[in-house]
Amino acid sequence: MDQGQFITAPNAADTRSVAAAIRRSQARERLRSFALAMPLLTLLLLSFGIPIAILLSRAVYDPTIANALPLTGAAMQSWSGNGIPEDKTLEALAADLKASQQNGNLSEFAKGLNARLPGARSHILKTARALDKEGVADTVSVIKSMPFWTSPGTWATIVRGRHALTSFYLLSAVDLRWNADGSIERVPPEQAIFLRVFARTFLMAATVTLATLVLGFPLAYLISSVPKTLGAILIVAVLLPFWTSILVRTAAWTVLLQKFGLVNDVLLWLGVTGTRLDLMYSRLGLVIAMTHIQLPFTLLPIYSVMRTIQPSQMRAAYSLGGRPLTSFLRVYLPQVVPGIMAGCLLTFILCLGYYITPALIGGAGDQLISNFIANYVNVELNWEMAAALSFILLVFTMGLYAVFARMLGLDRLKPV
Amino acid sequence: MLLSPYPTIGERIRVTLLWLWGALVIAFLMVPILIPVPLSFNSGTFFVFPLEGLSTRWYEVVLGTDRWQTAIGNSLVIAFGTTALATVLGTLTAIALSSDRFPARRIIMPLVISPLIVPVVITAVGSYLFYARVGLASTYLGIILAHTALASPFVVVTVGASLTGFDRNLMRAASIAGAKPVVAFYRVMLPLILPGVLSGAAFAFVTSFDEVVVAQFLASANQRTMPLEMFIGLRERLSPAITAAATLMMVLSILLLVVANLLARRGARKVKSVA
Numbered sequence: 001m002d003q004g005q006f007i008t009a010p011n012a013a014d015t016r017s018v019a020a021a022i023r024r025s026q027a028r029e030r031l032r033s034f035a036l037a038m039p040l041l042t043l044l045l046l047s048f049g050i051p052i053a054i055l056l057s058r059a060v061y062d063p064t065i066a067n068a069l070p071l072t073g074a075a076m077q078s079w080s081g082n083g084i085p086e087d088k089t090l091e092a093l094a095a096d097l098k099a100s101q102q103n104g105n106l107s108e109f110a111k112g113l114n115a116r117l118p119g120a121r122s123h124i125l126k127t128a129r130a131l132d133k134e135g136v137a138d139t140v141s142v143i144k145s146m147p148f149w150t151s152p153g154t155w156a157t158i159v160r161g162r163h164a165l166t167s168f169y170l171l172s173a174v175d176l177r178w179n180a181d182g183s184i185e186r187v188p189p190e191q192a193i194f195l196r197v198f199a200r201t202f203l204m205a206a207t208v209t210l211a212t213l214v215l216g217f218p219l220a221y222l223i224s225s226v227p228k229t230l231g232a233i234l235i236v237a238v239l240l241p242f243w244t245s246i247l248v249r250t251a252a253w254t255v256l257l258q259k260f261g262l263v264n265d266v267l268l269w270l271g272v273t274g275t276r277l278d279l280m281y282s283r284l285g286l287v288i289a290m291t292h293i294q295l296p297f298t299l300l301p302i303y304s305v306m307r308t309i310q311p312s313q314m315r316a317a318y319s320l321g322g323r324p325l326t327s328f329l330r331v332y333l334p335q336v337v338p339g340i341m342a343g344c345l346l347t348f349i350l351c352l353g354y355y356i357t358p359a360l361i362g363g364a365g366d367q368l369i370s371n372f373i374a375n376y377v378n379v380e381l382n383w384e385m386a387a388a389l390s391f392i393l394l395v396f397t398m399g400l401y402a403v404f405a406r407m408l409g410l411d412r413l414k415p416v
Numbered sequence: 417m418l419l420s421p422y423p424t425i426g427e428r429i430r431v432t433l434l435w436l437w438g439a440l441v442i443a444f445l446m447v448p449i450l451i452p453v454p455l456s457f458n459s460g461t462f463f464v465f466p467l468e469g470l471s472t473r474w475y476e477v478v479l480g481t482d483r484w485q486t487a488i489g490n491s492l493v494i495a496f497g498t499t500a501l502a503t504v505l506g507t508l509t510a511i512a513l514s515s516d517r518f519p520a521r522r523i524i525m526p527l528v529i530s531p532l533i534v535p536v537v538i539t540a541v542g543s544y545l546f547y548a549r550v551g552l553a554s555t556y557l558g559i560i561l562a563h564t565a566l567a568s569p570f571v572v573v574t575v576g577a578s579l580t581g582f583d584r585n586l587m588r589a590a591s592i593a594g595a596k597p598v599v600a601f602y603r604v605m606l607p608l609i610l611p612g613v614l615s616g617a618a619f620a621f622v623t624s625f626d627e628v629v630v631a632q633f634l635a636s637a638n639q640r641t642m643p644l645e646m647f648i649g650l651r652e653r654l655s656p657a658i659t660a661a662a663t664l665m666m667v668l669s670i671l672l673l674v675v676a677n678l679l680a681r682r683g684a685r686k687v688k689s690v691a
């Protein structure tokens with residue numbers, strides 16, 4: 001081979017092929033790094049992404065009515081929306097109900113309709129029983145004889161349920177509903193529960209966030225300004241509770257908050273109260289326990305910022321004639337603000353999802369939105385309502401998470 | 417550093433108040449987690465001070481009865497399964513994310529961390545709904561998979577932190593010296609990031625061992641874990657056995673997390689000393 005070949009200036013074709021080789025190698029590396037992340041991403045999809053997607057889909061997809069009343073649905077296409085549908089629709093309804101009863105889907109349909117139209121369950125079962133009697137020839141007059149079927153609200157609900165896609169549950173989750181003439185209205189006050197629960201959840205989160213900040217900020221300042229060894233000992237007092245599980249800390253508080261528990265002992269001894277308070281199953285007890293659990297989450301991000309601030313800055317501020325308060329407000333505080341934001345936002349987000357502690361320490365009037373979701377799944381077996389509440393809770397949580405990630409960066413979420 | 421060399425009276429008062437407040441908050445933080453410890457050694461059946469006498473009878477209940485033994489066994493199986501899965505997958509992902517070439521890093525990272533942010537009831541109810549369809553409800557595998565989603569962010573973050581100081585040229589050097597990528601990983605990268613990996617594993621173990629909400633929705637009666645048994649006990653009637661179980665769980669998680677943090681700190685030093 002001729003040596004001269006190597007020392008000739010690279011021509012355009014060579015440069016292109018080198019660039020292509022580099023691009024190829026980079027593409028390979030990209031592919032390899034993606035392949036390394038694939039197993040976890042797949043697992044997260046299977047055990048986190050898909051489950052949540054399926055849950056949320058239940059909030060807007062409910063085929064119960066459409067499946068149970070196929071003939072009625074078809075017959076109602078020509079319904080004007082006013083009064084009672086014509087007789088052929090009622091015949092179709094009778095046929096649908098009979099078919100449901102024969103293949104054993106009637107109770108599921110009755111329950112499904114009941115979720116949208118409270119009280120419908122017993123009417124459906126009663127109608128099916130009446131139609132099932134021997135020798136009923138005139139199904140239409142049987143149906144017409146029941147006030148349930150002559151009420152326009154019933155038919156409006158069925159017509160909306162004809163499509164499996166529904167906005168009913170999402171509207172219910174914020175105490176709204178479709179009224180008979182097709183516009184959205186507030187549900188009557190005696191049925192409105194969810195806005196109050198959301199408000200309570202937010203109020204609780206705000207109270208706990210504020211309490212952790214008031215308790216935690218001075219302690220973070222103290223720990224960051226004492227000598228290093230003492231600071232290391234003091235921070236352990238924050239980390240030990242942080243490392244103890246929420247359940248264990250909740251259990252500890254159920255012991256402490258008993259009528260004859262330590263908190264009442266201390267309050268009596270201090271003379272704050274004359275009688276023993278019922279702290280278990282109360283709002284106050286719940287706030288105390290949640291504040292205790294969240295305090296490290298608020299404090300640690302603040303502390304990690306304070307640790308980086310040089311004490312000489314404050315001395316410089318003093319020597320320039322700044323009064324203590326002025327120096328604190330104008331030199332120290334502005335630097336700590338990102339830490340305060342991170343700690344408070346984190347605590348607020350986590351408080352929105354509290355479940356264990358309200359379930360064990362809160363009373364009936366202190367249950368938060370997560371407890372309602374669990375209750376709809378475990379007790380009422382109303383998946384659609386659980387899904388709708390989850391949907392709204394998730395929108396708030398993820399919205400705040402996005403704010404956190406954008407404004408403060410995910411690095412501040414590091415477990416300490 | 418709190419007091420200036422020539423403190424004024426106002427400054428002395430402020431610092432005294434600060435110490436007083438700090439002491440109160442530390443008491444508020446520490447007393448609740450310490451209280452179950454003496455109560456768990458109480459010989460009586462009530463949670464009231466003063467203690468009636470010292471005994472280990474409640475530990476005998478927790479460590480000696482079938483119900484609790486099964487629960488501890490279940491917790492260990494699930495926690496070890498979760499730890500193995502989360503550590504392997506989390507470490508691979510952290511390595512992938514530490515590469516500059518990783519596509520869509522800014523989207524993937526928040527997604528990987530999101531299981532820590534999404535309210536756990538939503539995760540639990542969703543898993544319950546999905547696993548019932550695919551036959552994973554009431555199985556150990558189902559709980560392990562759900563716990564892995566909750567635990568892997570910790571592994572990704574701790575291993576990721578130990579990789580920030582890792583010099584990628586070491587891997588290039590290994591490759592030039594003829595090592596295949598897998599060999600280079602085992603002989604060069606893994607020894608250096610091992611503290612971070614072990615620290616992540618400890619976080620994963622504790623996450624699973626302490627978890628109760630997912631277990632509540634996914635576990636059948638014979639898969640009850642220790643925290644779930646505690647939760648049920650707290651709902652039904654308060655028995656001092658719960659303080660014993662709480663103490664055991666607390667000691668385990670604190671020990672593991674102390675080790676995890678020491679390892680993470682050592683790992684950071686180790687990687688730096690090579691770089």
